[in-house]
Amino acid sequence: MSALQRFENRLEQMISGVFARTFRSAVQPVEIASALNREVDNSAQILSRDRRLVPNNFHVELSEADHQRLEGLGPQLPRELTEMLREHAAEQSYVFTGPVSISLEVSDDLTTGRFRVRSKAIASSSLAGGDPSDTQVRRATATLELNGERLPLAPPGIVIGRGNDADLRIDDPGVSRKHIEIRVEEPDELAAEPRITVHDLGSTNGMSVNGKRVDKATLADGATIRIGNTTMTLHLKRG
Numbered sequence: 001m002s003a004l005q006r007f008e009n010r011l012e013q014m015i016s017g018v019f020a021r022t023f024r025s026a027v028q029p030v031e032i033a034s035a036l037n038r039e040v041d042n043s044a045q046i047l048s049r050d051r052r053l054v055p056n057n058f059h060v061e062l063s064e065a066d067h068q069r070l071e072g073l074g075p076q077l078p079r080e081l082t083e084m085l086r087e088h089a090a091e092q093s094y095v096f097t098g099p100v101s102i103s104l105e106v107s108d109d110l111t112t113g114r115f116r117v118r119s120k121a122i123a124s125s126s127l128a129g130g131d132p133s134d135t136q137v138r139r140a141t142a143t144l145e146l147n148g149e150r151l152p153l154a155p156p157g158i159v160i161g162r163g164n165d166a167d168l169r170i171d172d173p174g175v176s177r178k179h180i181e182i183r184v185e186e187p188d189e190l191a192a193e194p195r196i197t198v199h200d201l202g203s204t205n206g207m208s209v210n211g212k213r214v215d216k217a218t219l220a221d222g223a224t225i226r227i228g229n230t231t232m233t234l235h236l237k238r239g
Helices: 003-014 017-022 029-043 064-071 076-092 134-139
Strands: 045-048 051-054 057-062 094-096 101-106 115-120 125-127 142-146 149-153 157-161 168-170 180-185 195-200 207-209 212-214 216-218 224-227 230-236
Touching (some): 003 029, 029 057, 029 076, 076 094, 142 168, 180 224
Parallel strands (some): 057 101, 157 168
Antiparallel strands (some): 045 051, 142 149, 142 230, 157 180, 180 195, 195 216, 207 212, 207 224, 224 230
């Protein structure tokens, strides 16, 4: 029995037949489950012969009427969809980049019975020594943006990787234990900003800076660094 079939069986216990018949023209949970499976199938990236990387963050966009109806089922529906997706991933040898998250959202351009799924890969991360304070982030002349959060950069810099001994640990299967090092040098009398460079530490999958594959690079404000399935952005404070 497939993950989708097991989901349908659990769904029958969760939703009464009267409920389903009343909304024949509306979006049905099993349709969402099938769409989520297709989304990961179409997004899978090969890591090795028997492992493929897939997104872990999903937004299901619905009309207001469909959203209100499905929200009426409470938190059990997202939980069941998440469990179904994990089972499907296990059957297909998929690897998620982090914890699976599924949310139902309203989209004004959709009518009853129509929906769409948007997905992205978000790897969980942790900074050695704990999260920085808001004051540390505000005072920093350089910050690294990752998953919407900003981390202050200071000399001599940080090592980024998947291993526990990295300064910034990223739980991304495409990232090596020690993948890159960002080096930060204090500005001298002639420079208003610190000199920041990034160096590949002999990683398996390499890195790209601003979309170009490199082994090392000097970073300017707004530079993007991609390792594995994770993208980071450098921000420099002006003046």
